[in-house]
Amino acid sequence: MKRHATSCNWSMCFPLCELQEQTVGQLALKAISAGCLSAAIAMVTEEDNTLRSVIGIDLGTSSNRVGVYMNGHVEIIPSDEGNRTMPSWVAFTGSETLIGEAAKNQAAVNAQRTVFDVKRLIGREFEDKEVQRIMKLVPYKIVNKGGKPYIQVEIEDEETKAFSPEEISAIIVTKMKKTAEAFLGKKITDAVVPVPTYYNDNQRQATKDACLLAGLNSVRIIDKPMAVAYAYGLHEYGLHEAAPEKNFLIFDVVGDGTFDVSILEIGYGVFMYRASTHLGGEDLNQRILEYLIKNKHEKDVSVDLVKLRIEAEHANRAFSSRVDDLSEPLIFEEVYSSLLMGLVNKAMEDAGLEKHQIDDIILVGGSSNIPKVQLLLRDYFNGKVEPKKSVNPDEAVAIGAAVEGDLLMKPQHSAMC
Incomplete structure (x- = not known):
């Protein structure tokens, strides 16, 4: 050259x-x-x-996206099927390993050898309450191996193998890496991978390990709200020392019934968290279950709780998947509105801010297309702040990760680790 x-x-x-x-x-x-x-x-x-190109990977519970910064903007790299997202599903058929759409499409006839929702297991102990809960909800077998949850599947006739959550995730990341390499026409060794703010050290390291197993040499783990901030270009605003401080509230429906609210303070060269809170899917499921028992059966406590719990799971998944017309409309009014606004209120209290001090609200994930959520947020802030979704809410995390990846290659930024 x-x-x-x-x-x-x-x-x-x-x-x-x-x-x-x-x-x-x-x-x-x-x-x-x-x-x-x-x-x-x-x-x-x-x-x-x-x-070099550093890809940004949104490794989600139900779906994944991969992006790369090129020609002045982020390209979301399409899957083999031409989609901008790839399901987080892996299946073993005996003759091959299927990933993404191919795995999901055959799940009904190969349920016990089709793995999904593995992100809920990653970095956890086998005795973790979340692991024990998931074991009751998935068709594949989860076993205890050295105190860790492993997915045991029949990979060939009468031959079983136990995979760690990291190994299953690595299969997914490998597929995305190869897709990116085919798209770019060069080898990819570096990636930025956002994770929820509530992830502990074990979950962060396990996510990084999965990426390393997939053949990536350098992996930067960042928090999802930071990725969203990059997607909206807030880092450019924050780098100017003369820029006045602004507070941004990021409301995120993670996709598995979990809700995150973060408040970032940006300006005068500062880029920091004021607060970060989250509400787990099981918390919502329990509240919905209590609602169903109270309103459907009144004092009859002999009702089949298993069926009701499944109904609660379905209602929560429907909500976080952007379905506005729930089978139980009052669930939103009596359960979600109080819980979600309680989450926002806690974040505001933790940040020590008054409502008028929030400058912008950014919606991410499924919440962006739920009118009732937008209305709740507008009303909470007295109509003075309009929720933003100018960046595709479903792609904001991958876009921000790719932007961060591009920044990491510039001399003024630290090397990847």
Whole structure:
């Protein structure tokens, strides 16, 4: 590759004609000979970065997206089927391993060998309440291996194998990595992967391990609200030391019945959390269950609680999947409205902010298409703040991760780890 005229520091070391005609390797050697080591390093770094691409991966509970920053914007890379998302499903048929749409489409006839919702298991202990709850809801077998939950499936006739959640996730990440490589026409070794703010160290490390198992060498784990902020370009605003402080409330329906509310303070060179709270899917399921018992059966406590619990799960999934016309409309009024606004109220209290101090609300995920959620937020802030969804809410996390990936290749940012 030939080096063209540039305004970088090393242009001061050599005549313009040399910069135009010499390769990077030749110029770097000359820079070292001239005692200009920093210029040599800068040359090689810039050359390496022109060849590298850092992908952004939204590794979701039910679906995944992968994006890359190129030509001044983020491209969401389509799956083999041409979709902008890939289901988080893996299936073993005996002759092959199916991933994404192919796995999901055959689940009905191969239920015990089709794995999904693995993100709920990653980084947890086998005795974790969430793991024990999930075991009752999925058709595949979860076993205890060294105190960790493993997915045991029959990979071939009469041959079973136990996979860790990280290994199943790695299969999904490998597929996305290969899809990105085919799209870009080059090898991918680096990625930025956002995770929920409530993830503990074990869950963060397990997510990173899954990516490393997939063949990625460098993985940066960031919080999802930060990725959303990058997607909206808030990092550019925050870098200006003269920019006044602004508070952004990010409301996220994660997709598995879990809700997150985060408040970011950005401005005067500051980019920080004021508060972050979340409400787990099981908390909502329990409240819906109590509602169903109270309103459908009044004092009859001998009702089949298993059936009601399943109905509660379905109602919660329907809500977080953007279905506005629930089979039980009052569930929203009596359960969701109080819980969700309680979540917002707690975040506001934790941040020590008054309602008028919130400058913008950003909706992410399924919440963006639920009119009642938007109305609740408008009313809570007295109609003075209109919820934003100018960036595709379902793609904001992947977009932000890809933007961060591009920033990481720039000299002023720290190296990936």
